[in-house]
Amino acid sequence: MKNNVVTRFAPSPTGLFHAGNYRTAVFSYLAARQAGGKFILRIEDTDRERSKKEYADDIIESLDWLGLDYDELHYQSKRVSIHKKYLQQLINEDKAYLSKEEKPADLEPDKDWREEVIRFRNPNKKVSFQDKIRGLVEMDTTDLGDFVIAKSLDEPIFHLAVVVDDFELGVNEVIRGEDHISNTPRQILIQEAIGAPTPIYAHLPLVLSPDRSKLSKRHGAVAIAEYRKRGYLPEAILNYMALLGWNPGTEQEIFYKEELIKSFDLSRVQKGGAIFDQIKLDWINREFIKRLSLARLEEELTRFIPEKFLPLAKIISERINNLSEAKNLVGNGEFDFFFAPPEPTKELLREGKFLDETIDLLEKLDGGDWSAEKIKNKLWDFATEQGRADVLWPMRVALTGREKSPDPFTVASILGKKESLQRLKHAQKILN
RNA sequence: GGCCCCAUCGUCUAAUGGUUAGGACAUCACCCUUUCACGGUGGUAAUCCGGGUUCGACUCCCGGUGGGGUCACCA
Numbered sequence: 001m002k003n004n005v006v007t008r009f010a011p012s013p014t015g016l017f018h019a020g021n022y023r024t025a026v027f028s029y030l031a032a033r034q035a036g037g038k039f040i041l042r043i044e045d046t047d048r049e050r051s052k053k054e055y056a057d058d059i060i061e062s063l064d065w066l067g068l069d070y071d072e073l074h075y076q077s078k079r080v081s082i083h084k085k086y087l088q089q090l091i092n093e094d095k096a097y098l099s100k101e102e103k104p105a106d107l108e109p110d111k112d113w114r115e116e117v118i119r120f121r122n123p124n125k126k127v128s129f130q131d132k133i134r135g136l137v138e139m140d141t142t143d144l145g146d147f148v149i150a151k152s153l154d155e156p157i158f159h160l161a162v163v164v165d166d167f168e169l170g171v172n173e174v175i176r177g178e179d180h181i182s183n184t185p186r187q188i189l190i191q192e193a194i195g196a197p198t199p200i201y202a203h204l205p206l207v208l209s210p211d212r213s214k215l216s217k218r219h220g221a222v223a224i225a226e227y228r229k230r231g232y233l234p235e236a237i238l239n240y241m242a243l244l245g246w247n248p249g250t251e252q253e254i255f256y257k258e259e260l261i262k263s264f265d266l267s268r269v270q271k272g273g274a275i276f277d278q279i280k281l282d283w284i285n286r287e288f289i290k291r292l293s294l295a296r297l298e299e300e301l302t303r304f305i306p307e308k309f310l311p312l313a314k315i316i317s318e319r320i321n322n323l324s325e326a327k328n329l330v331g332n333g334e335f336d337f338f339f340a341p342p343e344p345t346k347e348l349l350r351e352g353k354f355l356d357e358t359i360d361l362l363e364k365l366d367g368g369d370w371s372a373e374k375i376k377n378k379l380w381d382f383a384t385e386q387g388r389a390d391v392l393w394p395m396r397v398a399l400t401g402r403e404k405s406p407d408p409f410t411v412a413s414i415l416g417k418k419e420s421l422q423r424l425k426h427a428q429k430i431l432n
Numbered sequence: 433g434g435c436c437c438c439a440u441c442g443u444c445u446a447a448u449g450g451u452u453a454g455g456a457c458a459u460c461a462c463c464c465u466u467u468c469a470c471g472g473u474g475g476u477a478a479u480c481c482g483g484g485u486u487c488g489a490c491u492c493c494c495g496g497u498g499g500g501g502u503c504a505c506c507a
Contacts (some may be wrong), residue, residue, distance in 0.1 A: 012507040047506055101505075117505050139436070144503090151505050158507050182436060182502045205438080205500095212499060240444095243456095247445055251455050270445080272438050273500065280444065280457045290470090318470050383466080392466040404468040 005037030007173045008166065009063075009070070012044040013055035016223035017062045019276055020177075020207045020215040023241045027204055028175040029068045030242065030264040040169055041070040045077045046161055049112065062224040066234045067257055074169070076161055083156040086164050086194050087118060087149070095193045096120050096149060118150040120159075120190065127185045132173075132202040132266045139185045147186055163187050167196035175202045175266070178273075179214065202266050205245050206273040215276055231304060231323025233292075236285035243284075245270045254287050282321035289317050305330050311414055312338065315406045338405050339415065349397050349427055353390045357382065359424050367417035376409040398427035 009025040011017070032039035043059065045051035056075075063070070090096035099119040107113060122145060128138040149160040156164070166174065181203050191198050209220040227237060239255050247270075248255075248263040255263070292300065297317055298310050304323050309316075309330045316326050330338055349355075358379065365378050383391040396408040399420060405411055412420040 010507085014507075044507055050506065112505075114505055134437075137436080143435070148505055155505085157505070162507085177501090178437065179501055180507095183507090203437085208500080210443090214501070243444070245444085249446075251446085253456055270438095274445090275443060277443050277457075283457055315469085319468075388466050390466090396467070402467090406468085407466075 005032055005035035005173055006040065006170050007032040007037065007175055008040035008042050008169065008171050010042045010044050010076075010162070010165075010176070011059055012047065012050075013052055013059060014047070014050045015055060015217045016225065017055070017059045018215070018217065018221035018223050019241065020221055021059075022062070022066070022224055022237075023207050023244055024175065024177055024204060025063065025068055026238060026241045027202075027246070027264075027266070027269070029070075030260055031173060031175055031202070031266055033261045034264050038071045038170075039069075040072045040074065040171065042074045042076060042165060042169070044158075044161070045075055046080070046156060046158070048077075051077075058223070058225060062228075065228060066224070066238055068238075072169070074165070076165060079161075079165060079168075080154055080156065082168060083150075083161055083164050084153050087153055087156060087160065090120070090149075090193055091118070093193075094121065097146075099146070099148075114151050116152075117148050118152070119146040120149045120186075120193070122146050122189065127188045129184055129188060129198060129201055131181075132200060133205075133269050133271060134181075134203060137181065137184070139182075141185045141189060144186060149190065159183065159186050159190060163190040163194070163196060166199060167191070167194070172197075172199045173202065174199045175204065178203045178206050202269070205270055207244060208273045208275045210275055212273070212275065214273075220276070229324070231300070231320075231325070232281070232285050233288045233300075233323075236281070236288040239288070240281045240284045244274045244276065254284070254291075286321055289320065289323070292317070301326055309414070312406065312410070315410060339400060339411065349394045349431060353394060354382075354386055355394050355398065355424060355428050355431070357386075358391060358395050359421060359428070362412075362417070362421060362424070365417070370413055370417045372407075372409040372413040375412050379409070394427065395424070398424045 007028040009028045011021050011025075029039050031037075041060075041063065043056050045056060060073075087096065091098070096118050098116050100116055101114065103113060103115075122141060124142040126138060126140050128136055131137050147159070148157060150156045165171075184201060184203075188198055190196075207215045209215050213219060215221045224237070228234075235256060238257060238260070242255065242260050242264070243253070246264070246268055248265075249268060250263075252259075252263075289297070294313065298313050300323055301310065301313055301316065304326045305316075309326075312330070316329055319329060320326055361378050361382060362375070365374060379391070379395075392408055396405060396411070397403070399405075399408055399411045399415065415423070
Protein backbone atom coordinates (compact mmCIF):
# COMPACT_ATOMS: atom_id res chain seq x y z
CA MET A 1 0.00 0.00 0.00
CA LYS A 2 1.32 3.38 -0.98
CA ASN A 3 1.16 6.09 1.60
CA ASN A 4 -0.27 8.89 -0.47
CA VAL A 5 0.68 12.40 0.39
CA VAL A 6 -2.22 14.83 0.61
CA THR A 7 -1.43 18.52 0.91
CA ARG A 8 -3.68 21.51 0.75
CA PHE A 9 -3.57 25.21 0.15
CA ALA A 10 -6.07 26.99 2.37
CA PRO A 11 -6.23 30.73 1.71
CA SER A 12 -8.83 33.03 3.16
CA PRO A 13 -10.44 35.20 0.48
CA THR A 14 -9.97 38.48 2.29
CA GLY A 15 -7.63 40.22 -0.11
CA LEU A 16 -5.92 40.02 -3.46
CA PHE A 17 -3.78 36.96 -4.02
CA HIS A 18 -0.11 37.94 -3.81
CA ALA A 19 3.38 36.50 -3.60
CA GLY A 20 3.19 35.80 0.12
CA ASN A 21 0.21 33.50 -0.30
CA TYR A 22 1.33 32.22 -3.61
CA ARG A 23 4.64 30.83 -2.40
CA THR A 24 2.78 28.66 0.11
CA ALA A 25 0.62 27.35 -2.70
CA VAL A 26 3.67 26.56 -4.82
CA PHE A 27 5.41 24.59 -2.11
CA SER A 28 2.27 22.65 -1.19
CA TYR A 29 1.67 21.91 -4.83
CA LEU A 30 5.22 20.76 -5.52
CA ALA A 31 5.30 18.56 -2.43
CA ALA A 32 2.11 16.83 -3.48
CA ARG A 33 2.99 16.43 -7.14
CA GLN A 34 6.46 15.18 -6.44
CA ALA A 35 5.08 12.47 -4.19
CA GLY A 36 2.45 11.62 -6.74
CA GLY A 37 -0.08 12.68 -4.14
CA LYS A 38 -3.10 14.89 -3.98
CA PHE A 39 -3.28 18.68 -3.84
CA ILE A 40 -6.41 20.25 -2.40
CA LEU A 41 -7.54 23.85 -2.66
CA ARG A 42 -9.74 24.90 0.23
CA ILE A 43 -11.10 28.41 0.35
CA GLU A 44 -11.42 29.35 4.01
CA ASP A 45 -14.39 31.65 3.88
CA THR A 46 -16.01 31.08 7.24
CA ASP A 47 -15.60 34.71 8.20
CA ARG A 48 -18.67 36.08 6.48
CA GLU A 49 -17.82 39.66 7.25
CA ARG A 50 -14.41 39.71 5.62
CA SER A 51 -14.63 37.06 2.92
CA LYS A 52 -15.46 38.23 -0.59
CA LYS A 53 -16.37 36.20 -3.61
CA GLU A 54 -14.23 38.35 -5.89
CA TYR A 55 -11.18 37.45 -3.83
CA ALA A 56 -12.00 33.75 -4.01
CA ASP A 57 -12.34 34.09 -7.76
CA ASP A 58 -9.05 35.93 -7.92
CA ILE A 59 -7.33 33.06 -6.12
CA ILE A 60 -8.82 30.50 -8.47
CA GLU A 61 -8.01 32.46 -11.61
CA SER A 62 -4.47 33.14 -10.49
CA LEU A 63 -3.80 29.51 -9.62
CA ASP A 64 -5.19 28.51 -12.97
CA TRP A 65 -3.06 31.01 -14.84
CA LEU A 66 0.04 29.83 -13.00
CA GLY A 67 -0.67 26.23 -13.82
CA LEU A 68 -1.11 24.96 -10.27
CA ASP A 69 -3.81 22.40 -10.87
CA TYR A 70 -5.64 21.00 -7.85
CA ASP A 71 -7.46 17.72 -7.41
CA GLU A 72 -10.22 19.02 -5.19
CA LEU A 73 -11.80 22.39 -4.49
CA HIS A 74 -13.70 23.06 -1.28
CA TYR A 75 -15.36 26.09 0.19
CA GLN A 76 -15.15 25.88 3.95
CA SER A 77 -18.42 27.76 4.36
CA LYS A 78 -20.20 24.83 2.75
CA ARG A 79 -18.86 22.43 5.33
CA VAL A 80 -20.36 23.92 8.49
CA SER A 81 -22.65 20.96 9.04
CA ILE A 82 -19.58 18.75 9.33
CA HIS A 83 -17.94 21.17 11.72
CA LYS A 84 -21.16 21.26 13.69
CA LYS A 85 -21.14 17.51 14.16
CA TYR A 86 -17.69 17.61 15.75
CA LEU A 87 -18.58 20.65 17.78
CA GLN A 88 -21.62 18.91 19.20
CA GLN A 89 -19.54 15.85 19.97
CA LEU A 90 -16.95 17.92 21.83
CA ILE A 91 -19.66 19.55 23.89
CA ASN A 92 -21.30 16.22 24.67
CA GLU A 93 -17.98 14.90 25.89
CA ASP A 94 -17.42 18.08 27.89
CA LYS A 95 -14.27 18.84 25.91
CA ALA A 96 -15.81 22.12 24.91
CA TYR A 97 -18.46 24.24 26.56
CA LEU A 98 -20.74 27.21 26.12
CA SER A 99 -19.23 30.20 27.72
CA LYS A 100 -20.92 33.46 28.78
CA GLU A 101 -18.92 36.44 27.64
CA GLU A 102 -18.71 39.93 28.92
CA LYS A 103 -18.88 42.57 26.26
CA PRO A 104 -15.62 44.52 26.05
CA ALA A 105 -16.06 48.21 26.69
CA ASP A 106 -13.95 49.21 23.71
CA LEU A 107 -15.84 47.06 21.18
CA GLU A 108 -16.46 48.79 17.87
CA PRO A 109 -20.16 49.71 17.65
CA ASP A 110 -20.90 47.92 14.36
CA LYS A 111 -18.95 44.79 15.31
CA ASP A 112 -20.77 41.50 15.54
CA TRP A 113 -20.82 40.30 19.16
CA ARG A 114 -22.01 37.07 20.83
CA GLU A 115 -22.97 36.89 24.48
CA GLU A 116 -22.25 33.19 24.36
CA VAL A 117 -19.47 31.34 22.48
CA ILE A 118 -18.04 27.85 22.47
CA ARG A 119 -14.71 27.47 24.17
CA PHE A 120 -12.35 24.55 24.12
CA ARG A 121 -11.50 23.02 27.49
CA ASN A 122 -7.73 23.31 27.48
CA PRO A 123 -6.03 20.37 29.20
CA ASN A 124 -3.06 22.67 29.82
CA LYS A 125 -0.25 20.45 28.75
CA LYS A 126 2.94 20.51 26.77
CA VAL A 127 2.59 19.50 23.13
CA SER A 128 5.22 18.90 20.52
CA PHE A 129 5.12 18.28 16.82
CA GLN A 130 7.45 17.26 14.06
CA ASP A 131 8.18 19.93 11.51
CA LYS A 132 9.89 18.96 8.27
CA ILE A 133 11.72 22.23 8.12
CA ARG A 134 12.38 23.03 11.75
CA GLY A 135 12.55 19.66 13.43
CA LEU A 136 10.88 19.08 16.77
CA VAL A 137 8.93 22.06 18.09
CA GLU A 138 7.67 22.09 21.69
CA MET A 139 5.26 24.41 23.38
CA ASP A 140 3.27 24.71 26.58
CA THR A 141 -0.42 25.36 25.95
CA THR A 142 -1.16 26.46 29.50
CA ASP A 143 -0.98 30.16 28.81
CA LEU A 144 -3.42 29.77 25.90
CA GLY A 145 -6.38 29.34 28.24
CA ASP A 146 -9.73 27.99 27.07
CA PHE A 147 -9.69 29.44 23.59
CA VAL A 148 -12.76 30.08 21.44
CA ILE A 149 -13.45 27.53 18.70
CA ALA A 150 -16.89 28.69 17.53
CA LYS A 151 -19.23 31.63 17.77
CA SER A 152 -22.13 29.20 17.76
CA LEU A 153 -22.82 25.66 16.56
CA ASP A 154 -23.23 27.00 13.03
CA GLU A 155 -20.31 29.35 13.13
CA PRO A 156 -17.03 27.54 13.74
CA ILE A 157 -13.89 29.60 13.68
CA PHE A 158 -10.48 28.92 12.29
CA HIS A 159 -8.90 26.36 14.61
CA LEU A 160 -11.88 24.03 14.72
CA ALA A 161 -12.64 24.30 11.02
CA VAL A 162 -9.05 23.68 9.97
CA VAL A 163 -8.61 20.62 12.13
CA VAL A 164 -11.92 19.07 11.13
CA ASP A 165 -11.42 19.74 7.44
CA ASP A 166 -7.85 18.52 7.30
CA PHE A 167 -8.96 15.37 9.08
CA GLU A 168 -12.04 14.76 6.95
CA LEU A 169 -10.21 15.46 3.70
CA GLY A 170 -7.33 13.21 4.61
CA VAL A 171 -4.67 15.90 4.65
CA ASN A 172 -1.49 14.44 6.08
CA GLU A 173 1.04 17.15 5.27
CA VAL A 174 0.24 20.66 6.37
CA ILE A 175 2.47 23.12 4.55
CA ARG A 176 1.85 26.71 5.56
CA GLY A 177 3.53 29.92 6.62
CA GLU A 178 5.68 30.31 9.67
CA ASP A 179 3.09 32.66 11.13
CA HIS A 180 1.05 29.55 11.91
CA ILE A 181 3.61 27.95 14.19
CA SER A 182 1.99 29.43 17.26
CA ASN A 183 -1.43 28.16 16.13
CA THR A 184 -0.24 24.61 15.84
CA PRO A 185 -0.40 23.61 19.54
CA ARG A 186 -4.05 24.68 19.73
CA GLN A 187 -4.85 22.64 16.68
CA ILE A 188 -3.07 19.60 18.02
CA LEU A 189 -5.14 19.84 21.19
CA ILE A 190 -8.29 19.80 19.07
CA GLN A 191 -7.00 16.89 17.02
CA GLU A 192 -6.47 14.89 20.16
CA ALA A 193 -9.94 15.78 21.40
CA ILE A 194 -11.69 14.60 18.24
CA GLY A 195 -9.44 11.61 17.73
CA ALA A 196 -7.71 12.86 14.61
CA PRO A 197 -4.08 12.03 13.84
CA THR A 198 -1.59 14.88 13.84
CA PRO A 199 -0.33 15.53 10.33
CA ILE A 200 3.27 16.22 9.46
CA TYR A 201 3.93 19.94 9.46
CA ALA A 202 6.18 22.10 7.36
CA HIS A 203 6.22 25.72 8.39
CA LEU A 204 7.64 27.83 5.61
CA PRO A 205 9.78 30.89 6.17
CA LEU A 206 7.96 34.11 5.44
CA VAL A 207 8.25 36.13 2.25
CA LEU A 208 9.51 39.52 3.35
CA SER A 209 9.29 43.11 2.16
CA PRO A 210 12.56 44.93 1.59
CA ASP A 211 12.34 46.19 5.19
CA ARG A 212 12.23 42.56 6.37
CA SER A 213 8.66 42.66 7.64
CA LYS A 214 6.09 40.16 6.50
CA LEU A 215 4.95 40.83 2.95
CA SER A 216 1.36 42.03 2.95
CA LYS A 217 -1.12 43.93 0.81
CA ARG A 218 -0.42 47.21 2.42
CA HIS A 219 3.28 46.51 2.48
CA GLY A 220 4.78 46.07 -0.93
CA ALA A 221 2.90 43.01 -2.08
CA VAL A 222 1.84 43.06 -5.72
CA ALA A 223 -1.16 40.94 -6.70
CA ILE A 224 -0.52 38.02 -9.01
CA ALA A 225 -3.20 39.39 -11.31
CA GLU A 226 -1.19 42.58 -11.55
CA TYR A 227 1.94 40.71 -12.62
CA ARG A 228 -0.11 39.09 -15.29
CA LYS A 229 -1.23 42.50 -16.53
CA ARG A 230 2.32 43.74 -16.56
CA GLY A 231 3.38 40.95 -18.84
CA TYR A 232 5.18 38.57 -16.54
CA LEU A 233 5.15 34.98 -17.69
CA PRO A 234 3.50 32.46 -15.37
CA GLU A 235 6.47 30.14 -15.66
CA ALA A 236 8.77 32.94 -14.51
CA ILE A 237 6.66 33.68 -11.45
CA LEU A 238 6.51 30.01 -10.59
CA ASN A 239 10.26 29.64 -11.02
CA TYR A 240 11.10 32.69 -8.95
CA MET A 241 8.75 31.82 -6.11
CA ALA A 242 10.05 28.28 -5.93
CA LEU A 243 13.57 29.63 -5.55
CA LEU A 244 12.54 31.96 -2.74
CA GLY A 245 13.42 29.91 0.28
CA TRP A 246 14.35 26.78 -1.56
CA ASN A 247 17.18 25.63 -3.79
CA PRO A 248 17.96 22.33 -5.44
CA GLY A 249 21.55 22.17 -4.23
CA THR A 250 22.78 22.50 -7.78
CA GLU A 251 23.57 25.64 -9.71
CA GLN A 252 20.50 25.47 -11.90
CA GLU A 253 18.46 28.68 -11.77
CA ILE A 254 15.92 28.27 -14.53
CA PHE A 255 13.28 25.63 -14.01
CA TYR A 256 10.15 24.69 -15.85
CA LYS A 257 7.32 23.26 -13.79
CA GLU A 258 8.14 19.63 -14.50
CA GLU A 259 11.74 20.17 -13.46
CA LEU A 260 10.62 21.78 -10.22
CA ILE A 261 8.36 18.87 -9.46
CA LYS A 262 11.26 16.54 -10.03
CA SER A 263 13.81 18.35 -7.87
CA PHE A 264 11.70 19.82 -5.11
CA ASP A 265 12.53 18.75 -1.59
CA LEU A 266 11.00 20.19 1.57
CA SER A 267 14.06 19.31 3.59
CA ARG A 268 16.07 21.79 1.52
CA VAL A 269 13.78 24.65 2.39
CA GLN A 270 15.44 27.56 4.14
CA LYS A 271 14.56 28.40 7.74
CA GLY A 272 14.95 32.15 7.57
CA GLY A 273 12.63 34.56 5.80
CA ALA A 274 13.47 35.73 2.28
CA ILE A 275 13.07 39.19 0.84
CA PHE A 276 11.04 39.35 -2.34
CA ASP A 277 13.45 40.74 -4.94
CA GLN A 278 11.70 42.34 -7.88
CA ILE A 279 15.00 42.75 -9.74
CA LYS A 280 15.71 39.05 -9.74
CA LEU A 281 12.15 38.29 -10.78
CA ASP A 282 12.75 40.61 -13.73
CA TRP A 283 15.85 38.69 -14.66
CA ILE A 284 14.08 35.34 -14.52
CA ASN A 285 11.19 36.72 -16.52
CA ARG A 286 13.68 37.96 -19.12
CA GLU A 287 15.23 34.52 -19.29
CA PHE A 288 11.85 32.95 -19.98
CA ILE A 289 10.99 35.60 -22.56
CA LYS A 290 14.23 34.75 -24.36
CA ARG A 291 13.33 31.08 -24.29
CA LEU A 292 9.87 31.62 -25.77
CA SER A 293 9.26 30.18 -29.22
CA LEU A 294 8.76 32.86 -31.83
CA ALA A 295 5.13 31.85 -32.22
CA ARG A 296 4.39 32.14 -28.51
CA LEU A 297 6.41 35.34 -28.20
CA GLU A 298 4.34 36.94 -30.94
CA GLU A 299 1.17 35.68 -29.39
CA GLU A 300 2.06 37.11 -25.98
CA LEU A 301 3.17 40.38 -27.53
CA THR A 302 -0.14 40.95 -29.30
CA ARG A 303 -1.65 41.66 -25.90
CA PHE A 304 0.51 44.77 -25.73
CA ILE A 305 1.46 46.05 -29.17
CA PRO A 306 -0.19 46.43 -32.60
CA GLU A 307 0.31 43.52 -34.91
CA LYS A 308 2.28 45.47 -37.47
CA PHE A 309 5.23 45.52 -35.08
CA LEU A 310 5.42 41.76 -34.73
CA PRO A 311 8.34 41.51 -37.16
CA LEU A 312 10.23 43.24 -34.38
CA ALA A 313 9.31 40.65 -31.79
CA LYS A 314 12.79 39.21 -31.48
CA ILE A 315 14.46 42.60 -31.19
CA ILE A 316 11.91 43.75 -28.67
CA SER A 317 12.32 40.61 -26.59
CA GLU A 318 15.98 41.40 -26.02
CA ARG A 319 15.19 44.74 -24.50
CA ILE A 320 12.39 44.13 -22.03
CA ASN A 321 11.96 42.71 -18.54
CA ASN A 322 8.27 42.13 -19.05
CA LEU A 323 5.98 42.12 -22.05
CA SER A 324 4.20 45.36 -21.19
CA GLU A 325 7.47 47.24 -21.65
CA ALA A 326 7.14 46.50 -25.35
CA LYS A 327 4.59 49.29 -25.42
CA ASN A 328 7.23 51.81 -24.48
CA LEU A 329 9.37 50.75 -27.41
CA VAL A 330 6.84 51.04 -30.20
CA GLY A 331 4.20 53.37 -28.86
CA ASN A 332 0.47 53.14 -29.40
CA GLY A 333 0.32 52.36 -33.06
CA GLU A 334 1.96 55.58 -34.13
CA PHE A 335 5.66 55.37 -34.68
CA ASP A 336 7.26 56.11 -31.40
CA PHE A 337 10.51 55.06 -29.79
CA PHE A 338 11.88 52.76 -32.42
CA PHE A 339 10.34 54.80 -35.20
CA ALA A 340 10.16 58.33 -33.99
CA PRO A 341 8.93 60.91 -36.49
CA PRO A 342 12.03 61.91 -38.40
CA GLU A 343 13.28 65.11 -36.90
CA PRO A 344 16.98 64.56 -37.29
CA THR A 345 19.22 67.42 -36.36
CA LYS A 346 22.26 68.33 -38.37
CA GLU A 347 24.42 67.42 -35.47
CA LEU A 348 23.05 63.93 -35.13
CA LEU A 349 23.29 63.39 -38.84
CA ARG A 350 27.00 64.08 -38.60
CA GLU A 351 26.85 66.17 -41.70
CA GLY A 352 24.92 63.42 -43.39
CA LYS A 353 27.86 61.88 -45.14
CA PHE A 354 26.84 59.50 -47.88
CA LEU A 355 23.11 60.10 -47.51
CA ASP A 356 22.93 60.66 -51.26
CA GLU A 357 24.64 57.37 -52.02
CA THR A 358 22.49 55.51 -49.51
CA ILE A 359 19.38 56.84 -51.17
CA ASP A 360 20.66 55.91 -54.61
CA LEU A 361 21.40 52.36 -53.57
CA LEU A 362 18.05 51.91 -51.88
CA GLU A 363 16.16 53.36 -54.84
CA LYS A 364 17.54 50.50 -56.88
CA LEU A 365 16.28 47.86 -54.46
CA ASP A 366 12.95 46.35 -55.43
CA GLY A 367 10.18 47.47 -53.09
CA GLY A 368 8.68 44.01 -53.17
CA ASP A 369 11.90 42.61 -51.82
CA TRP A 370 12.27 44.97 -48.93
CA SER A 371 13.55 42.77 -46.14
CA ALA A 372 16.13 43.77 -43.56
CA GLU A 373 18.52 41.23 -44.99
CA LYS A 374 18.18 42.48 -48.54
CA ILE A 375 18.65 46.06 -47.44
CA LYS A 376 21.71 45.12 -45.50
CA ASN A 377 23.19 43.24 -48.45
CA LYS A 378 22.59 46.20 -50.67
CA LEU A 379 24.38 48.62 -48.39
CA TRP A 380 26.95 46.54 -46.59
CA ASP A 381 29.86 46.67 -49.02
CA PHE A 382 29.50 50.36 -49.54
CA ALA A 383 29.21 50.97 -45.81
CA THR A 384 32.24 48.89 -45.03
CA GLU A 385 34.22 50.67 -47.69
CA GLN A 386 33.37 54.15 -46.49
CA GLY A 387 33.33 53.41 -42.80
CA ARG A 388 30.24 51.85 -41.36
CA ALA A 389 29.64 54.47 -38.73
CA ASP A 390 29.75 57.25 -41.31
CA VAL A 391 27.20 55.58 -43.54
CA LEU A 392 24.92 53.98 -41.02
CA TRP A 393 24.70 56.73 -38.45
CA PRO A 394 23.07 59.23 -40.78
CA MET A 395 20.79 56.53 -42.05
CA ARG A 396 19.71 55.54 -38.56
CA VAL A 397 19.10 59.11 -37.49
CA ALA A 398 17.30 59.98 -40.69
CA LEU A 399 14.98 57.01 -40.27
CA THR A 400 14.26 57.22 -36.57
CA GLY A 401 15.22 60.70 -35.51
CA ARG A 402 17.02 59.09 -32.63
CA GLU A 403 20.38 57.89 -31.52
CA LYS A 404 19.05 54.67 -30.09
CA SER A 405 17.06 52.19 -32.12
CA PRO A 406 17.25 48.74 -33.63
CA ASP A 407 19.66 48.49 -36.51
CA PRO A 408 18.78 50.74 -39.45
CA PHE A 409 18.16 47.81 -41.81
CA THR A 410 15.42 46.44 -39.62
CA VAL A 411 13.94 49.86 -39.14
CA ALA A 412 13.87 50.47 -42.87
CA SER A 413 12.28 47.10 -43.52
CA ILE A 414 9.46 47.81 -41.08
CA LEU A 415 8.88 51.29 -42.44
CA GLY A 416 8.71 50.10 -46.03
CA LYS A 417 10.52 51.46 -49.05
CA LYS A 418 8.33 54.48 -49.58
CA GLU A 419 8.41 55.75 -46.01
CA SER A 420 12.11 55.01 -45.65
CA LEU A 421 13.10 56.97 -48.72
CA GLN A 422 10.82 59.78 -47.74
CA ARG A 423 12.59 60.08 -44.41
CA LEU A 424 16.03 59.87 -45.94
CA LYS A 425 15.16 62.62 -48.39
CA HIS A 426 13.71 64.71 -45.61
CA ALA A 427 17.06 64.48 -43.83
CA GLN A 428 18.79 65.45 -47.04
CA LYS A 429 16.70 68.60 -47.20
CA ILE A 430 17.55 69.55 -43.67
CA LEU A 431 21.20 69.44 -44.53
CA ASN A 432 20.87 71.68 -47.52
C1' G B 433 6.32 42.42 27.32
C1' G B 434 5.14 36.56 27.30
C1' C B 435 5.72 32.52 23.99
C1' C B 436 7.90 30.90 19.39
C1' C B 437 11.08 31.06 14.99
C1' C B 438 15.46 32.68 12.64
C1' A B 439 20.80 34.60 11.63
C1' U B 440 26.82 33.26 5.17
C1' C B 441 28.30 38.89 0.05
C1' G B 442 23.30 44.61 -0.87
C1' U B 443 19.57 40.32 -2.30
C1' C B 444 18.47 34.81 -3.14
C1' U B 445 21.65 31.03 -1.62
C1' A B 446 25.92 26.62 -1.64
C1' A B 447 29.38 24.49 1.58
C1' U B 448 25.87 19.12 7.14
C1' G B 449 34.17 19.50 11.34
C1' G B 450 39.31 20.29 7.13
C1' U B 451 37.23 24.69 0.51
C1' U B 452 41.73 30.30 -1.63
C1' A B 453 33.92 30.22 1.89
C1' G B 454 31.19 28.49 -4.30
C1' G B 455 27.00 30.20 -7.62
C1' A B 456 23.04 33.58 -9.26
C1' C B 457 20.80 38.67 -9.32
C1' A B 458 22.43 43.57 -8.68
C1' U B 459 26.89 46.64 -9.17
C1' C B 460 31.80 48.05 -11.42
C1' A B 461 35.58 47.48 -15.40
C1' C B 462 36.93 45.67 -20.02
C1' C B 463 35.80 43.15 -24.83
C1' C B 464 32.35 42.63 -28.99
C1' U B 465 29.63 46.31 -31.87
C1' U B 466 26.81 51.24 -36.73
C1' U B 467 23.79 53.32 -31.22
C1' C B 468 20.90 50.78 -27.52
C1' A B 469 20.27 45.94 -26.38
C1' C B 470 22.19 40.91 -26.58
C1' G B 471 26.55 38.22 -25.66
C1' G B 472 31.64 37.33 -23.50
C1' U B 473 35.64 38.08 -19.71
C1' G B 474 37.14 39.80 -15.10
C1' G B 475 36.60 42.60 -10.34
C1' U B 476 34.39 44.50 -5.59
C1' A B 477 31.53 42.14 -1.80
C1' A B 478 29.65 37.68 3.44
C1' U B 479 30.15 33.49 7.85
C1' C B 480 26.34 39.06 13.90
C1' C B 481 29.32 39.09 18.76
C1' G B 482 31.47 36.34 22.97
C1' G B 483 32.61 31.93 25.24
C1' G B 484 33.29 26.77 25.00
C1' U B 485 33.95 21.35 22.51
C1' U B 486 37.85 19.79 19.00
C1' C B 487 44.24 18.84 16.24
C1' G B 488 40.69 21.80 13.36
C1' A B 489 34.80 25.28 13.32
C1' C B 490 30.22 28.80 8.70
C1' U B 491 29.12 23.96 10.45
C1' C B 492 28.23 21.21 17.30
C1' C B 493 26.94 23.43 22.60
C1' C B 494 25.97 27.77 25.82
C1' G B 495 25.19 33.02 26.40
C1' G B 496 24.41 37.66 24.31
C1' U B 497 22.84 40.88 20.29
C1' G B 498 19.82 41.59 16.17
C1' G B 499 15.57 40.62 13.05
C1' G B 500 10.85 38.41 12.46
C1' G B 501 6.24 35.97 13.86
C1' U B 502 2.30 35.49 17.27
C1' C B 503 -0.57 36.65 21.41
C1' A B 504 -9.11 37.99 18.34
C1' C B 505 -15.95 35.96 18.94
C1' C B 506 -9.71 36.81 11.42
C1' A B 507 -7.72 33.18 8.81
